[in-house]
Amino acid sequence: MSVDEAAASRPLIASVAYYVMLVLGILSLALIPWNPGGLLQGVLFLIAAFGIRRLHAWSAYGMALLTLVMSGVPIAGQLFSGNVAASLLIVAGGLSLAIVVLLFFAGRALERQYGRRGKAWPWALASVATGTVLLLFGLFQMPTGSMEKTLLPGDHLAVWKTHGREPVRGEVVVHIYPMNRKSVFVKRVVAIPGDRVRIHDKQLFINGAAVTEPYAEHVTPNTDPYRDNFPSTPTMPLYPAATEMLAKNVVNGEVVVPPGRYFVLGDNRDSSLDSRYWGFIQASDIIGTPKMIYYSVDQGETVARKVPILNVRWGRLFRMVG
Secondary structure (H helix, E strand, O other), rough: OOOOHHHOOOOHHHHHHHHHHHHHHHHHHHHHOOOOHHHHHHHHHHHHHHHHOOHHHEEEEEEEHHHHHHHHHHHHHHHHHHOOOHHHHHHHHHHHHHHHHHHHHHHHHHHHHHHHOOOHHHHHHHHHHHHHHHHHHHHHEEEOOOOOOOOOOOEEEEEOOOOOOOOOOOEEEEEOOOOOOOOOOOOOOOEEOOOEEEEEOEEEEEEEEEEOOOOOOOOOOOOOHHHHHHHHOOOOOOHHHHHHHHHEEEEOEEEEEOEEEEEEOOOOOOOOHHHHHHEEEEEHHEEEEEEEEEEEEEEOHHHHHHHHHHOOHHOOOOOOOO
């Protein structure tokens, strides 16, 4: 009996799994302009669908294993950090679990009826590789212009997770926003524990020496006494942590960074909500360092929100972040 003839009589659960994988694969690929990270997932869904159609049990088993890895690692990370609502994680975890159960029983039905196991090693290898990548990297999108021109709104970033490594001075980091721990910011570490920070006429000084910053942008012609001459008397309400910083950590006109804390600024210095306004960040709040822009779309035009592929910044794709 041919594969096509056998497929006509395949178990119902295997047919359901085939169509679910086919639909998920097509949707993932169709939504790449909005979610470029779905490319690999879409391809894997289609490979699994093709394998299930060929009556290979391990196409179902393998995709179940991969789904556990692709959803389990990020969900575990979010649970550990506590930065996402539990309800969202429950929904995401529930949908992933439903797919895993469907695929597992589809694979078992195929194996019992046809005995076509297929090859396990490609799926095992793909699961290990995917898990390793997910453990080492995270995907983030730059939401604002606070890091222009280093990073632009709409840049999608591959971020190397620090896993406890302490950042160095001048390094760009992705970190939890201290004032709203469900949000993530991208800033540059300008001062590490023990450093003395001062800004005079928009020039940054660390430990009394002027810092050369080719990446820094000053695009606003007007001056702000607090923003451009820091620390000084605030010209606007500050978050409590920044008020405490000015009260406890200013010595001889400089902010002294305490142990375990870091002072961060946006590269777009005239338009950045950063440590000047909400204080230090903790080492434990640093998620990682952006390494590459893997996708970028200009969000300045309305059409970009409807058809992002029309406004892709092709020249920024796969650009390394320094």
